[in-house]
Amino acid sequence: MAILDQNVHPQISELNEYSKVKITCPVCKVKKELKFPKSVINEARQLTTISLPKDLLCDHHFQAFVDKNFIVRGYQKVDFEFETKKSVEYKADVKFLNKNDNELFENIIFEGNFVEFNPVRKNNRDSHPLPNNTEKVLGKRSRKDIYNEFWEFIDDRNINFKEFIEKDKRRLKLKLGIV
Known part of the structure; x- marks a missing residue:
């Protein structure tokens, strides 16, 4: 090597x-x-x-x-490969909408060493005002627009965005370690 x-x-x-x-x-x-x-x-x-x-x-x-x-x-x-869990990077400006910590803990599942967050019900989005910059997005967005905005968070094996993943040069650069 x-x-x-x-x-x-x-x-x-x-x-x-x-x-x-x-x-x-x-x-x-x-x-x-x-x-x-x-x-x-x-x-x-x-x-x-x-x-x-x-x-x-x-x-x-x-x-x-x-x-x-x-x-x-x-x-x-390669006969055997350890699979690594990808860590999700959060941006500093992310804010949680839940004001009640009890609601958060009610939706966490603990089983041995396994932890999962699985909210049973969705929050009423009308109760939380949207920021001004997201109100301008009206109607449906194309899959290409969604992919371009969230490409870092979409798994390489996602079949819904497969056509964009295969053509995306940003992913190839990341895999090759080219900045």
Whole structure:
């Protein structure tokens, strides 16, 4: 695995240079050309191991071995993968509408180490005045508008937004770690 040495200071231009590598899934044979930073591959002694997570290329998680000439020399299937729970980041301006803490605790389910918030009834939205900026949204919004506003919070496997998820370059940049 290529780990950049802390004493090595790559040039800024190296960090912005990418090379395209043709990747083929060893399970389902789906092909795609992905960009990889040249600096990572150049720092490796021989082969660079690149982990390709599930849903980046296809439904399989596998590893590709890339040489100094940016040629794939082999693949390795992943037999077992720990699934990480994605944490949801909340913005600082989020406000809770429930003024009564008892109502909040009545809707929490505790079973062993499992905790879930499951409100049985919905609050009457008329009792809470809407801020002025949300009142301007009248009528139905398109799925594309909803996706563009909430894309960070929509799961990669959501079938309702699948067509937008597959085409979204922001998600690919996040998966590749490109800011």
